[in-house]
Amino acid sequence: MNDIESAIPHRPPMLLVDRIIERRPDFIRCEKAFEEDEFFVQGHYPGFPIVPGVILCEFAMQAGAILLAEQLEDADGVPVATRMNDVRFRQMIRPGDVVHAEVKLDERLANAFYLSAKVVCRGKTAVRFQFACTLAPAHQQS
Numbered sequence: 001m002n003d004i005e006s007a008i009p010h011r012p013p014m015l016l017v018d019r020i021i022e023r024r025p026d027f028i029r030c031e032k033a034f035e036e037d038e039f040f041v042q043g044h045y046p047g048f049p050i051v052p053g054v055i056l057c058e059f060a061m062q063a064g065a066i067l068l069a070e071q072l073e074d075a076d077g078v079p080v081a082t083r084m085n086d087v088r089f090r091q092m093i094r095p096g097d098v099v100h101a102e103v104k105l106d107e108r109l110a111n112a113f114y115l116s117a118k119v120v121c122r123g124k125t126a127v128r129f130q131f132a133c134t135l136a137p138a139h140q141q142s
Helices: 002-007 053-071
Strands: 019-024 027-033 078-089 098-109 112-121 124-136
Touching: 002 019, 002 053, 019 053, 027 053, 053 078, 053 098, 053 112, 053 124
Parallel strands: none
Antiparallel strands: 019 027, 027 098, 078 124, 098 112, 112 124
């Protein structure tokens, strides 16, 4: 968890990456086990809880931020999402499911990063999308 928390500013309950499985300069695979007591499934939907699609996307984007952290060690800023493209939801994720985010850095242009993401559960794609990030100041400006 220390590798994760030192790489990105997210903290519970919005820190969604449980562990890093694999990391290369242009690729990362991370894991998340969704529990029944997650705040975002409490009302989504009672009696048939499912993980919201935006949470799956956020999980993948956090994995992407961890991937970029190594490249941005000396930079004064944190990566923030600027867009998501071609989002495709393919299966529901429920409490008890363990998912993996597979994120690839496709291109870097100065401080703009273009990535592809896939969230996989039991060998099947749950969501796939592309996203872009840029650097934002690491501290709040007044």
